[in-house]
Amino acid sequence: MSAAAQVHFGRPRHPVLRLVQGKREESPYPKASLFLRAGARMVDLGVAWGLYVLCGAAGGVVALLFLLLADGMLQGQSVGKRIFGVKVMHVPTRSAARHRDSTLRNAPLGLVVLFGMMPAPLGAACFLAGLVAIGGAEVVRAVREPLGLRLGDEWGQTQVVDAKVVSGATVAERDPVSGSQAPGRLLSAA
Secondary structure, eight states, rough: HHHHHHTTTTOOOOOOOOOOOOOOOOOOOOOOOOOHHHHHHHHHHHHHHHHHHHGGHHHHHHHHHHHGGGGGSSOOOHHHHHHEEEEEEETTTTTEEOOOHHHHHHHHHHHHHHTTTSSTTHHHEEEEEOOHIIIIIHHHHHHHHHTOHHHHHHTEEEEETTTTTTTTOOOOOOOOTTTTTTOOOSSSSO
16 A cells, blocks of 8 residues: 555554454363253243233333343352253353353343333334344354353353352452452452
């Protein structure tokens, strides 16, 4: 490229920035059973539906918040995951998922629920379309991926594992008093 082409209105042109993906940390955990994961998700959806019905006008928001934060409630286990014996682990720190991790990993599902919160009749159509497109893509990815990772798992750097596998595992240190963070936890403190 000539010098004249690199100057735009008297200022030098900057090179185009490219997104460079870092190397994904290898998981020490085996793939959890998809049947256990599906059962746990069904229980969680049932709890969310119950919250939607019981909470009246705010039910949609309460159900959405439950779905986003559920995996960080009980040491990496939602109600359904606790019943079915699976757990969400944050792979870089090898610790149970927290609310931030849960929100990131459940964001695709949250988007589908947000589609359903649109005014009728558009809301129902968008919900079904989002469920088929986003839900289908997540299921296909979980089945094909060797570790069962969905897109949400990539975002949250998490993996669903059998809770018995991690019962004796060591985890990265977290010191809530000093505020020091484990590696990979840049935006959240203990």
